[in-house]
Amino acid sequence: MRNQSTKKTFTVLTAFVLTLGLSVLGLSQGAAPAAQNGVTAPPLPAAPANAGRGAAGRGGARGANATPSAPTPRRADGKPIMGSMPGTATGRWNGGPTTLPPRNLDEVPFQPWARIVYDQRQIDQFEPHTRCKASGAARQFSTPYGTEFLEVPDLQRIYIMDEGGPHSYRIIYMDGRPHPKNLAPSYYGHSIGSWDGDTLVVDTIGFNEKFWMDTRGTPHTTQLHFIERFTRTDFNTMQYQATIDDPGAYTKTWTTPLFSMRWGANQDLFEYVCQDNNKGPELMLGSQESVDRSILYVP
Amino acid sequence: MKYFTGLVAGFAVVVVTLAPAAAQHTVAAKFDVSKSITLTGTVTQVDWATPYAHILMKVPSANSGAPARWAVEIESPILLSNNGWSQTTVKPGDVIRVEGPPARDGSKQVSGKTVLLTSTNKVVFKGYNGTPVAKPVVPDAPTPLWPDGHPRLGPTPGQTGYWGNPSSTSLVQAGVSVPMDAYGLLKNISDVDKVAPMQKWARDVYELRQRTFLSSDPMFQGCKPPGGPRQYQQISGVQFVEDLEHQRIFVLMGGGNRNERIMYLDGRKQVGQRNGDDDNPLYYGRAVAKWESGTLVADIIGFNEKFWFDNGGLPHTEQLHLKERYTRTSMNTLKYEVTIEDPGAYTKPWTASWTLQWIPGEELPYFLCQDNRP
Numbered sequence: 298m299r300n301q302s303t304k305k306t307f308t309v310l311t312a313f314v315l316t317l318g319l320s321v322l323g324l325s326q327g328a329a330p331a332a333q334n335g336v337t338a339p340p341l342p343a344a345p346a347n348a349g350r351g352a353a354g355r356g357g358a359r360g361a362n363a364t365p366s367a368p369t370p371r372r373a374d375g376k377p378i379m380g381s382m383p384g385t386a387t388g389r390w391n392g393g394p395t396t397l398p399p400r401n402l403d404e405v406p407f408q409p410w411a412r413i414v415y416d417q418r419q420i421d422q423f424e425p426h427t428r429c430k431a432s433g434a435a436r437q438f439s440t441p442y443g444t445e446f447l448e449v450p451d452l453q454r455i456y457i458m459d460e461g462g463p464h465s466y467r468i469i470y471m472d473g474r475p476h477p478k479n480l481a482p483s484y485y486g487h488s489i490g491s492w493d494g495d496t497l498v499v500d501t502i503g504f505n506e507k508f509w510m511d512t513r514g515t516p517h518t519t520q521l522h523f524i525e526r527f528t529r530t531d532f533n534t535m536q537y538q539a540t541i542d543d544p545g546a547y548t549k550t551w552t553t554p555l556f557s558m559r560w561g562a563n564q565d566l567f568e569y570v571c572q573d574n575n576k577g578p579e580l581m582l583g584s585q586e587s588v589d590r591s592i593l594y595v596p
Numbered sequence: 597m598k599y600f601t602g603l604v605a606g607f608a609v610v611v612v613t614l615a616p617a618a619a620q621h622t623v624a625a626k627f628d629v630s631k632s633i634t635l636t637g638t639v640t641q642v643d644w645a646t647p648y649a650h651i652l653m654k655v656p657s658a659n660s661g662a663p664a665r666w667a668v669e670i671e672s673p674i675l676l677s678n679n680g681w682s683q684t685t686v687k688p689g690d691v692i693r694v695e696g697p698p699a700r701d702g703s704k705q706v707s708g709k710t711v712l713l714t715s716t717n718k719v720v721f722k723g724y725n726g727t728p729v730a731k732p733v734v735p736d737a738p739t740p741l742w743p744d745g746h747p748r749l750g751p752t753p754g755q756t757g758y759w760g761n762p763s764s765t766s767l768v769q770a771g772v773s774v775p776m777d778a779y780g781l782l783k784n785i786s787d788v789d790k791v792a793p794m795q796k797w798a799r800d801v802y803e804l805r806q807r808t809f810l811s812s813d814p815m816f817q818g819c820k821p822p823g824g825p826r827q828y829q830q831i832s833g834v835q836f837v838e839d840l841e842h843q844r845i846f847v848l849m850g851g852g853n854r855n856e857r858i859m860y861l862d863g864r865k866q867v868g869q870r871n872g873d874d875d876n877p878l879y880y881g882r883a884v885a886k887w888e889s890g891t892l893v894a895d896i897i898g899f900n901e902k903f904w905f906d907n908g909g910l911p912h913t914e915q916l917h918l919k920e921r922y923t924r925t926s927m928n929t930l931k932y933e934v935t936i937e938d939p940g941a942y943t944k945p946w947t948a949s950w951t952l953q954w955i956p957g958e959e960l961p962y963f964l965c966q967d968n969r970p
């Protein structure tokens with residue numbers, strides 16, 4: 298009896314190891330260069346097998362094992378390339394931060410109302426993203442399929458293309474323009490970028506309050522001034538850190554921990570349509586009754 | 597605390613009501629245009645969001661009971677802004693008189709055909725049912741080119757702009773002219789057979805969609821994307837971003853949900869991406885393209901059947917195959933030509949074409965189909 302049981306355990310274990318091995322193999326194949334584009338990528342170290350998955354839970358890819366990586370790719374003028382190398386298959390950044398605050402929430406200078414809203418959101422999780430609203434601020438980097446950085450040097454812009462959510466995009470103006478006055482609040486706000494050495498610094502204002510700026514619902518208001526620092530420290534790693542300046546929700550400016558996103562090689566953007574299989578259009582769009590708003594808003 | 601009450605109440609409202617949702621639509625899709633009502637009341641809120649702004653108002657009851665709350669649907673904030681409107685053209689506390697068709701479902705909603713501010717006795721809004729305001733004509737210039745000589749589909753360096761004001765907002769076969777509104781609703785239902793060489797079943801489906809005022813439009817009902825030629829017939833326009841470094845062109849949508857899609861110029865096949873969309877049929881299909889002298893020639897297959905590829909509700913099947921030609925004939929004009937092959941829905945291939953106007957100095961308007969609520 299005992300022998301049988303041991304044998305059974307052994308069989309199950311073997312099967313498990315075999316499956317694991319096969320799936321790792323499968324994933325590496327998925328990341329093989331030139332699999333689908335007819336474009337030959339340079340022989341770069343492959344991303345780790347889990348790089349294509351959005352990291353769940355706190356801190357995104359923090360603490361991921363260091364993997365051998367090629368150096369940061371650069372343009373002729375020495376500036377880092379934030380997206381895909383010219384002439385190669387395209388890739389995406391995966392595993393951004395899912396929650397912006399540090400582990401000790403007491404370090405976040407919440408205004409009392411903002412802390413209450415934050416706590417409530419841990420319970421109801423009624424997130425606008427689930428209703429296909431666009432993903433503003435850092436929320437953009439925590440959808441399961443990542444983002445693509447599209448640099449258009451000719452127009453002095455960087456587009457950040459979202460795969461998930463409503464499959465939309467934001468523009469970072471790199472031409473030195475200021476923020477316009479009287480911005481209409483929007484999901485992505487108005488972003489201007491500049492270089493601080495090898496770090497792309499993106500300054501954004503003009504947000505609306507219709508999205509969560511991370512998956513945990515860290516609150517913000519239309520006064521949010523969001524400053525992001527992107528540093529491609531090697532080919533496969535994008536460090537990300539944000540500073541939150543929002544006198545509507547916080548008593549002072551605070552800065553997030555340092556996060557990192559992982560490069561997913563040979564990952565083209567594909568068609569992802571949040572609305573495709575959303576079974577609650579009334580949650581996305583509201584019903585006729587909610588247009589009436591007699592309960593919600595009209596005093 | 598107030599916030600929580602609102603949140604909880606909001607949740608309750610959403611859960612208990614399962615009435616159809618409302619996104620972009622012709623007025624008749626939601627409102628009974630054969631009727632007209634007039635209401636006078638006090639503005640409580642202006643809800644400034646796409647696809648339609650709403651004025652919320654309280655209308656005193658005849659029998660001194662509680663006032664009734666009404667929502668007045670007006671135009672999209674984008675068209676309103678183009679007409680000189682702002683969020684404060686009418687303000688909470690203003691008394692307005694509204695005339696227009698009531699909602700078909702009996703809810704307290706009215707489409708504002710005219711909105712009159714009683715303090716000045718001036719009409720501040722006249723419904724325009726999606727018809728865009730003509731943009732001022734700017735001096736034209738030759739087609740801008742890339743250094744290698746092929747036309748630019750986007751702005752020149754240092755400039756901004758997008759393609760808007762389509763010369764046609766509904767798909768009709770070449771050589772045929774039938775009167776329709778800006779959303780593709782036929783003025784005369786007897787014109788159904790003129791629109792395209794439809795198979796019998798497709799013709800009947802088209803007629804049904806027209807007879808029901810386009811109210812079954814997946815974009816209206818659930819903000820599904822405007823795939824195919826429809827993306828070039830949206831009020832809010834499109835933008836092209838040419839990524840020369842990776843031989844592809846992004847099309848950024850002004851209509852629907854501000855989606856992006858890609859046309860590949862790198863010679864790849866029209867197959868799905870493993871671990872991506874695989875070989876699923878898609879809303880925007882699989883597009884490849886190449887330059888033939890001054891024209892971008894695109895080929896798209898792999899469509900699903902979950903969207904309308906035309907504002908007016910012309911049917912298509914998964915066999916839909918589009919051959920498109922994009923020619924920037926000058927700085928200010930983009931000619932779009934499309935050949936529609938769908939042996940599942942049409943008796944023969946057919947063509948249509950129209951032009952888009954370059955709107956200089958502006959980004960794509962910020963339009964989101966599902967912005968309005970909740």
